[in-house]
Amino acid sequence: MKDQFLIRKIVFLAVIASISACMQVFKDAFIYWQDGLLAEFWRLWTAHWVHVGWMHYFLNIAAFICLPFIFPRVSIWHFTALLLLLPPLISLSFYWFLPDIEAYAGLSGVLHGTYAAVACVHLMYKRERNFAAFVLLLILAKLVWENTAGSMDTAQLIGSPVLVEAHLLGVIWGIVLAGVYLAGSYFIQNE
Template sequence: MVNHILMKRLLFVACCMVISALLQLLQAESVYWRWAFWSEPWRWWSAHWVHVNWIHYFLNIFAFICLPFIFPRLRLSVLAALLLVLPPLVSISFYYYFPEVEVYAGLSGVLHGLYIAAALDALTIASERRFALLLLAVVGLKLFWENIFAAHDQIATMIGSPVLIEAHLLGAWWGVICTALWLGYRQYQRHHALE
């Protein structure tokens, strides 16, 4: 049974890696372009799976690969749903709240949302609560540090592009909202199942 679950997680991660790598080959057609927001809506999703370059790709994919194994009780169906919902939410937020963002590529905003959502979900499991609190504190401190000191020179040099900390904030924000809605829905289901 454990091997079956592990294989499903590995297959899921491998599929996401391949999709993201293939989008690298279609970079110009996949990045977020503000001017094409309404005429090319696939970019709402694809922009978060395409990267500035292969170094950027590998940095984000490594963080993504770790997620389902750091949080082994996170259901793949929940992870898949978040991967479908978070990218357009971040893109729409760029469009309406950060009009100065004209071009964007990268998974880091969505990754912040995924890690926040996974940690919030793990808070409901007693054996994972301490780790979840630690991770939430680390991500919170990282976001605070980024917004106060904006120290990304080394990463920006490595990937050849500025780091858009607004994406990290939006991803984390939407991760909180999506998880609150999910946990609220689960609680609602449990309550009505008891009646």
């Protein structure tokens, strides 16, 4: 049973990475463009699955592939829910609260949100609590570093400025979604 779960995770990750790579070929049709975003609503999701270049793609996909192995309790269903909910939440936050952001491409905001959400939920498991707290501390330290010292090395590596607002929004929405999930789980268990 455990082998089947592992195989399903690997297939899931391979499918998502492949779809993202295919979208990368036609990235102009999928990136976030603030003008006309609501008329081309698919960009609410797809902007987070295309990247400014292949190096950017490989870095994000590597971090994406690591998550279910770092937190093995994450089910494909929960992972999918986060991957469906976080992109439009981040995109709509850009649209409504950060209208100066005209274009965006990349998975890093969703990655930050997914890691934060999964770590928050894993705080509830006694055996994983210390590791989950450590991951949340690393995320917080990264956010502080990016918003004070900057991320020029990463920008040089991917060939584009890093939109640290996406990382912050991803973490905020990830924590919100984790809170909703935990509250829902609590109410279901106590009925």
